[in-house]
Amino acid sequence: MVRVGLIGFGLAGQAFHxxxxxxxxxxxxxxxxxxxxxxxxxxxxxxxxxxxLDEMLSDESISLCVVxxxxxxxxxxxxxxxxxxxxxxxxxxxxxxxKEAQQLVALAASRGxxxxxxxxxxxxxxxxxxxxxxxxxxxxxxxxxxxxxDRFRLDAKPNAWRERSNFPAAGVLWDLGPxxxxxxxxxxGEPETIDATAFCQRATSTIDDAFDVxxxxxxxxxxxxxxxxxxxxxxxxxxxxxxxxxxxxxMDPQEEILRSPKCPDGLDWGADWGLEPEQRWGTLTRVxxxxxxxxxxxxxxxxxxxxxxxxIEKNAPLDVTPEQALRTMxxxxxxxxxxxxxxVVRWDEPVD
Numbered sequence: 001m002v003r004v005g006l007i008g009f010g011l012a013g014q015a016f017h018x019x020x021x022x023x024x025x026x027x028x029x030x031x032x033x034x035x036x037x038x039x040x041x042x043x044x045x046x047x048x049x050x051x052x053l054d055e056m057l058s059d060e061s062i063s064l065c066v067v068x069x070x071x072x073x074x075x076x077x078x079x080x081x082x083x084x085x086x087x088x089x090x091x092x093x094x095x096x097x098x099k100e101a102q103q104l105v106a107l108a109a110s111r112g113x114x115x116x117x118x119x120x121x122x123x124x125x126x127x128x129x130x131x132x133x134x135x136x137x138x139x140x141x142x143x144x145x146x147x148x149x150d151r152f153r154l155d156a157k158p159n160a161w162r163e164r165s166n167f168p169a170a171g172v173l174w175d176l177g178p179x180x181x182x183x184x185x186x187x188x189g190e191p192e193t194i195d196a197t198a199f200c201q202r203a204t205s206t207i208d209d210a211f212d213v214x215x216x217x218x219x220x221x222x223x224x225x226x227x228x229x230x231x232x233x234x235x236x237x238x239x240x241x242x243x244x245x246x247x248x249x250x251m252d253p254q255e256e257i258l259r260s261p262k263c264p265d266g267l268d269w270g271a272d273w274g275l276e277p278e279q280r281w282g283t284l285t286r287v288x289x290x291x292x293x294x295x296x297x298x299x300x301x302x303x304x305x306x307x308x309x310x311x312i313e314k315n316a317p318l319d320v321t322p323e324q325a326l327r328t329m330x331x332x333x334x335x336x337x338x339x340x341x342x343x344v345v346r347w348d349e350p351v352d
Contacts, residue, residue: 002309003030005062005086007053007077008069009040012091015258016120016301017068018044023269024305026313031056053077057084063312066118067091070161071169075100078115082107087114087312092178094329096169098352101329105322114311116318117325118304121179122186124252125274125299126237129282132297134187138284139241141219147183148225149176149251150233156204163207171208172226173198173335180224181331182324184215188222190327191215195344196335201229213335237282244289248282252299274299 004021006013009032018040021029031048032040033056041049050056056065057080065081066089067074075095078088082104094117095101108115121127133139161167162175173196184191193216198208210229215222239246254274257263264270276296285291303319310316333351338344 002027002064002312003059003062004028005031005033005050005056005059005065007033007056007065007067007081009034009037010068010070011259013066013068014039014043015255015263016118017066017091019258019263019265020120020301020305021066023264023267023302024309025267027305027309030062031059053080057081057086063087064089064308068118070167071096071174072167075104078104079107082111082113082115085111085113087308089116089118089308091118092182092328093117093169093174093332094178094325098326098329098333101326105326108322114308114318115322115325116308116311116320117178117328119178119182119320119324119328120301120304121183121252122319123299123301123303124254125276125296126248126252126282127183128297128299129248129294130237130239130246131187133239133246133284133294138244138286139239139246140243142188142239142241143219144221144223144238144240145184145187146223146225146235146238147180148223148227148234148236149180150225150227150230150236152231153228154202156202156206156209158204158206163205163209165206171198172228173208173211173213173339174332176226177211177213177224177332177335178328180226181213181215181335182328184222184224185324185327185331188215188217188220190347191217191222191331193344193346194331194334194338196338197342198336198339201227208339211335211339215331244284244286246282246284246294248296250276250280252276254299254301258301269302 034040067077196213198211213224237248281293307319
């Protein structure tokens with residue numbers, strides 16, 4: 001049994017970590033660090049609640065710590081947990097700087113502990129579907145890949161740390177960028193250049209609430225976008241290749257359920273978890289063939305934690321390796337550099 005200590009019980013802890021951890025056989029949510037409020041105690045009365053990190057780490061049976069706090073504290077919490085001999089999962093983004101991320105990776109290696117970043121979107125049904133289409137050659141040589149997160153929220157939240165210009169690693173490029181950048185890197189590897197613009201769509205925003213990132217490869221071009229004013233969302237994923245195109249509207253259904261009162265609690269998530277109805281499947285159109293629907297692969301965020309469990313207990317290889325985490329950090333920091341300096345940057349340029 002892998003006993004887990006969850007650090008932080010805001011949106012990330014409540015929706016994306018606690019229920020997923022509790023949905024894994026062989027994993028137990030043993031303690032939640034919540035410094036001020038009683039939300040964790042009210043939701044999980046059977047789970048121990050700690051008010052300080054030292055209090056959590058005093059339980060030596062906890063072998064895995066999950067850092068789900070605001071971005072500015074990722075480094076300090078992860079470092080303390082590694083120094084205490086625990087394996088660590090850090091919510092995305094890894095850290096605000098490359099130096100901090102590299103230091104954590106080196107520390108984990110020196111202590112013989114696992115460190116990984118919560119890239120749950122690799123277990124989105126649509127991403128698994130796209131990955132299968134690309135690897136199978138169904139589209140031929142891919143010439144263009146676009147993935148976007150479109151939302152519609154007209155009012156900024158000035159008290160939310162993600163929307164404060166004076167908060168480290170705030171803004172939507174830090175928030176959603178790691179998902180889209182990691183996906184492109186998994187599909188196509190390291191690009192030659194990155195050209196990015198992070199900008200504000202809302203008059204009330206004080207930090208970027210939208211972005212465009214273009215990753216140029218020898219053959220394909222990856223376009224990664226996020227919008228906060230998109231009442232009629234565009235395609236979530238679009239691929240064009242030499243033998244056809246694939247287009248898919250609509251986001252993976254898992255997030256909406258995890259953030260709702262219908263959020264699962266325990267091992268039974270139902271037989272239809274992560275499945276999309278046929279009317280939401282994407283469309284594949286191959287050259288000289290009629291368009292046809294492509295069944296969306298089953299998505300399941302539990303795959304991330306099941307892999308971490310197996311890495312701890314069975315020495316299985318990590319799906320999200322430290323090297324991949326650093327690669328995504330490089331892409332994220334280069335995108336910020338490109339936007340800040342209003343120019344195309346090379347992949348091998350210095351960051352930070």
